[in-house]
Amino acid sequence: MNANEPDDLIACHECDALFHKRVLPQRTSAKCPRCGSLLYRSISSNLDKICAMTLAALVTFVIAQGFPIVELDANGLTSQTTLIGAIVALWNEQMEIMAVLVFCSTILFPLCELLALLYVLIPLRSGHVPPGFNALLRGIQFVRPWGMIEVFMLGVLVTLVKMVSIARVIPEAALFAFGALTLMFAVVVSFDPRALWDIASGLGPRGETKQANGSERTTSEARQKS
Numbered sequence: 400m401n402a403n404e405p406d407d408l409i410a411c412h413e414c415d416a417l418f419h420k421r422v423l424p425q426r427t428s429a430k431c432p433r434c435g436s437l438l439y440r441s442i443s444s445n446l447d448k449i450c451a452m453t454l455a456a457l458v459t460f461v462i463a464q465g466f467p468i469v470e471l472d473a474n475g476l477t478s479q480t481t482l483i484g485a486i487v488a489l490w491n492e493q494m495e496i497m498a499v500l501v502f503c504s505t506i507l508f509p510l511c512e513l514l515a516l517l518y519v520l521i522p523l524r525s526g527h528v529p530p531g532f533n534a535l536l537r538g539i540q541f542v543r544p545w546g547m548i549e550v551f552m553l554g555v556l557v558t559l560v561k562m563v564s565i566a567r568v569i570p571e572a573a574l575f576a577f578g579a580l581t582l583m584f585a586v587v588v589s590f591d592p593r594a595l596w597d598i599a600s601g602l603g604p605r606g607e608t609k610q611a612n613g614s615e616r617t618t619s620e621a622r623q624k625s
């Protein structure tokens with residue numbers, strides 16, 4: 400290993416083995432020869448695609464959350480409510496833990512990931528690195544297991560199943576939006592956020608972001624220093 404060129408080194412996040420990075424052909428990925436986990440994918444060609452998909456997912460997310468998804472029946476009075484309303488109803492039915500879990504998996508974490516990705520992707524596309532880039536990207540990787548498509552679907556399903564006793568599911572805009580959102584998340588989540596480190600490092604000096612995190616030396620940051 401050449402210690403003078405930390406930029407071309409990458410550590411396997413499973414077994415910590417160090418490797419030299421090479422520029423990959425499009426649509427290929429590098430795997431760790433020791434444990435077989437994914438090291439990195441070829442970058443930049445899919446930046447536009449993932450940016451558009453994230454934006455579309457955000458719009459669909461707003462539609463899915465904004466339209467009623469269940470019809471509540473209380474004492475002969477029927478009222479339609481959104482997923483948030485359904486979560487509040489779960490809470491009121493003494494299913495607080497369920498309500499919190501569903502809220503996190505279907506609203507909080509997906510929304511955080513979408514907004515954070517857009518905040519990072521849009522400036523990167525126009526050629527500069529937004530402030531707080533390092534912290535945000537670490538945040539994305541932290542919430543990712545919770546933003547997984549299975550967890551998201553499970554959250555929606557659990558709400559609907561739990562609500563069946565007190566509510567009726569409305570097969571309209573919101574339900575279809577959730578279906579579409581599930582597919583969109585599959586695409587967004589397939590994008591490896593670590594590819595963004597490489598794009599950022601290719602953009603040259605990074606100003607305040609770099610200084611703010613200068614004291615920490617994780618592998619990713621070590622790779623970014625240019």
Ligand SMILES: [Zn+2]
Pocket residue numbers: 411412413414415416431432433434435436
């Ligand atoms: Zn490995």
